[in-house]
Amino acid sequence: MIHTTYARDSRRPGVRRPVRTVAALLLATVTACGPSGSSDGKDEKSVLHDTVFIGGKTDQPGFNLHAAHTDRGLEVDLANYLGRELDFNPKFHDIVSAKREQELKERSSTLVIATYSITPDRERQVDFVGPYLVTGQGFLIREDYQGLKTEKDVAGKVICTAEGSTSAVAQLPRGTTRHIETDYSTCVRKLQAEAVDAVFTDEALLYGFVEQQKNSKVPLKVAPGITSGQINRYGIGLRKGHTADCKKLLRALRTYLTEEWAADVKVQLQALVHAYPGDWENRFRPDPEDLNRYSSCET
Amino acid sequence: MTDDTNIAPPDPPGDATASGAGRRLPAWLSGRAIRFRDALTDDRLLALLILVDLVTLLASASIWLALGGDAGVVGVTAGALLAFVAAMLPLIRHRDAEGERPLWPPLILVVIPLAILIVGLPAWGVWMYLDSRPVDIRFTLSSARPLENGDTVVALAHTDDPQPRLTITFGLTQHNRADPLCTPGSKLTVTLPTGAGQDLPQTRAAGERFVLDLGEGKKEIKLSVRLTAEQNCALDLSVVSAHLDG
Numbered sequence: 269m270i271h272t273t274y275a276r277d278s279r280r281p282g283v284r285r286p287v288r289t290v291a292a293l294l295l296a297t298v299t300a301c302g303p304s305g306s307s308d309g310k311d312e313k314s315v316l317h318d319t320v321f322i323g324g325k326t327d328q329p330g331f332n333l334h335a336a337h338t339d340r341g342l343e344v345d346l347a348n349y350l351g352r353e354l355d356f357n358p359k360f361h362d363i364v365s366a367k368r369e370q371e372l373k374e375r376s377s378t379l380v381i382a383t384y385s386i387t388p389d390r391e392r393q394v395d396f397v398g399p400y401l402v403t404g405q406g407f408l409i410r411e412d413y414q415g416l417k418t419e420k421d422v423a424g425k426v427i428c429t430a431e432g433s434t435s436a437v438a439q440l441p442r443g444t445t446r447h448i449e450t451d452y453s454t455c456v457r458k459l460q461a462e463a464v465d466a467v468f469t470d471e472a473l474l475y476g477f478v479e480q481q482k483n484s485k486v487p488l489k490v491a492p493g494i495t496s497g498q499i500n501r502y503g504i505g506l507r508k509g510h511t512a513d514c515k516k517l518l519r520a521l522r523t524y525l526t527e528e529w530a531a532d533v534k535v536q537l538q539a540l541v542h543a544y545p546g547d548w549e550n551r552f553r554p555d556p557e558d559l560n561r562y563s564s565c566e567t
Numbered sequence: 568m569t570d571d572t573n574i575a576p577p578d579p580p581g582d583a584t585a586s587g588a589g590r591r592l593p594a595w596l597s598g599r600a601i602r603f604r605d606a607l608t609d610d611r612l613l614a615l616l617i618l619v620d621l622v623t624l625l626a627s628a629s630i631w632l633a634l635g636g637d638a639g640v641v642g643v644t645a646g647a648l649l650a651f652v653a654a655m656l657p658l659i660r661h662r663d664a665e666g667e668r669p670l671w672p673p674l675i676l677v678v679i680p681l682a683i684l685i686v687g688l689p690a691w692g693v694w695m696y697l698d699s700r701p702v703d704i705r706f707t708l709s710s711a712r713p714l715e716n717g718d719t720v721v722a723l724a725h726t727d728d729p730q731p732r733l734t735i736t737f738g739l740t741q742h743n744r745a746d747p748l749c750t751p752g753s754k755l756t757v758t759l760p761t762g763a764g765q766d767l768p769q770t771r772a773a774g775e776r777f778v779l780d781l782g783e784g785k786k787e788i789k790l791s792v793r794l795t796a797e798q799n800c801a802l803d804l805s806v807v808s809a810h811l812d813g
Contacts, residue, residue: 388744404798437745439799498747498799561751 312509315378316516320356322347323363323377323505327453330476330537331383332360341476343381345532346400346504346524353520364450366432369393372507379517380505383473385434386562395510395564397517398503399554400525403472405435405497410459411487416466419494425465428455435469438497452477460486470500472552475540482539490543501554501562514565522559529553600670607659607673616676620652623680627687634694648679701810702728704788706735713742713801714794720804722790729784730811737792739773742801749800756793770795774807781811 324343326334332341339360347358363371368384371377372394386396407427409416416425423441430436431448440446447464449455455467456477467474474490481488504517530549534541541548607613628645632638658672709721722735735757739750756770757777769777781788796802 386748387746388741388748388750391748392744434745434747437743495798498749499797500747558751562748 314513314516315506315510316354316356316513318356319359320351320378321376322358322360323368323371323380323382324360325365325382325451326360326362327451328383328473328476329480330540331473332381333476333480334360334362340536342401342532342536343383345528345536346521347379347381349524349528350504350517350520353523354516364432365430366450368432368505372505375507378506382505383470383502384505385470385500386503387434390505391564393508394505395508395514396503396505397514397521397559397563397565399501399558399562400504400521400529401472401502401552402554402558403470403500403502403552404495405438405469405500406471406474407491407494407496408456408459408467408469408474408477408488409465409491410462411489413465416491416494419496422466422494422496426463427466427468428458428464429468430455433469434500435497438468440468440496456481456488459488460484466491468496471495472537472540475537475543479537479539501558503562508564511565514563518559518563518565522556525554525556525559597670600674603677604659604668604670604673613659616673617652617656620676620680621649623683624648624652627683630687630691634691648683652676652679699813701734701812702726702730704733704809704811706788706790706806706809708792708804708806713803714796715801716794716796716798719791719793722792722806724788724809726786726788726811728811729781729786730813731781731783731785732812733777733779733781733788733809734812735777735779735790735809736775736807737773737777738805738807739794739802740805742803746801749797750802753794753796753800753802755804756795758791758793760789760791768793 324332324339324347326332326339328341330341332339332343344360347360350356351358361377363377363380363382365382368380368382369390372380380394384390384396386398390396407416407422415421419441423443426445426447427440428447428449430452431450436446436448447455447458449458452467452469452473455464455469458464459467460481467477471490478488478490504521506514506517530553533548533552540552544551607616624645628641631641652675655672655675658669659676660668661672662668704724704726706722706724709723710718714720737755737757739753739755741748741750750773754770754772755777756768757779758768759779759781769779771777779790792804794802794804
């Protein structure tokens with residue numbers, strides 16, 4: 269607006285200087301933004317230093333479980349590896365599925381590592397680095413439950429999922445009652461209390477609960493051979509505008525997948541490894557090409 | 568006895584007043600016309616000129632026809648010009664009351680092929696240029712519903728300007744944007760079901776160009792497009808761009 273006015277008036281004597289000043293300011297701005305390398309011309313400075321606050325779901329056994337003042341799980345191992353490689357100190361705090369984008373946008377978390385599936389909607393709001401795990405979706409049931417043997421049996425059942433997750437919007441057979449909770453640990457408690465018939469979410473996540481509950485009064489199992497919904501790919505979420513950090517994380521993740529991923533999965537997701545002996549890496553480990561195709565900073 | 572006083576002295580070359588025709592022409596032109604007319608007393612040169620006329624006329628008519636000219640119009644035009652050339656032959660030998668041969672019939676024999684070349688060559692050049700440019704083409708898809716793994720749709724297009732090669736790019740977008748991202752792993756296989764040229768299937772990711780050999784003169788284009796995707800991945804197919812070229 270101001271620029272246009274000056275340009276029109278520039279024919280008048282004595283008004284040329286503001287035009288030059290505005291032009292110089294514009295040029296300086298463009299030059300300052302030039303070397304950033306970000307797609308929108310604004311790459312903010314690195315946030316991966318000192319203490320990095322990471323939003324996680326700390327009630328998900330196998331991925332991130334906070335117990336006895338300690339965080340344990342595959343995502344904790346991944347965050348520690350990234351911290352070592354990129355020289356920062358990861359610090360997890362608990363978030364819920366539905367608020368992961370908000371956490372990043374409001375800068376409450378620098379990163380989100382929280383079984384965070386890459387979706388087109390989320391990609392519009394945040395950047396992703398990943399995937400670090402690929403998983404189909406399945407149903408968690410009580411070990412002695414006989415009501416879910418085929419995919420047709422899902423109809424008519426009460427199925428618990430978490431708010432804001434991809435499982436909450438996945439298509440289920442007609443007649444299924446969807447029961448939405450804020451997190452999966454609540455779903456699991458309700459399953460054990462027989463308030464719901466099954467918990468529906470990512471298979472890898474379900475095996476974490478199987479392992480956790482194997483010695484409980486109500487042990488659980490993943491309904492064999494019954495799948496629904498799409499394949500999920502977990503990515504590390506970060507706020508848009510940090511292309512350089514995105515690329516750093518991508519390089520570190522690529523190394524992690526080849527060097528430490530398999531060992532960490534064996535330790536943290538034992539029930540999953542036992543469920544697919546000899547095949548778990550093929551099923552759950554991302555194709556290295558996927559890192560280029562699914563990470564935001566490579567597109 | 569010859570009455571020398573009745574014999575007009577020969578016209579000097581380039582003299583505009585030397586003949587009736589020459590008097591009506593500018594000096595520079597009448598001089599050349601006279602030299603050309605006199606040269607045509609050599610029958611071999613006349614025969615060569617007529618041959619050039621015939622070749623130019625027939626070649627131009629053939630090219631015009633090959634480029635899609637109407638056979639009737641081409642025939643009538645070429646016939647009229649040929650008749651005109653033929654009509655010049657007796658006139659070239661004709662002498663007027665003053666014993667002069669006319670200047671314009673020999674010129675006509677030169678003007679006809681020159682005119683054809685002056686008009687025809689630029690027109691042919693423009694046609695070649697326009698023909699070599701890609702022609703955008705609009706496809707319609709047989710189904711607007713989202714596609715899943717194994718689904719096939721037919722893409723149809725009509726063109727009045729057929730070209731032998733089609734370059735087409737498809738787009739895939741996720742039908743439900745809240746579902747896990749599945750477009751990067753999806754592939755499209757395109758086949759020309761009744762292909763005149765290469766009808767081997769081509770498989771590429773969305774956003775990549777398919778280049779298909781259609782063969783000559785194909786006005787109706789039909790493509791079969793098959794989706795390979797992950798389980799329960801519902802995608803919307805669109806044609807991002809499509810053009811024909813030679």
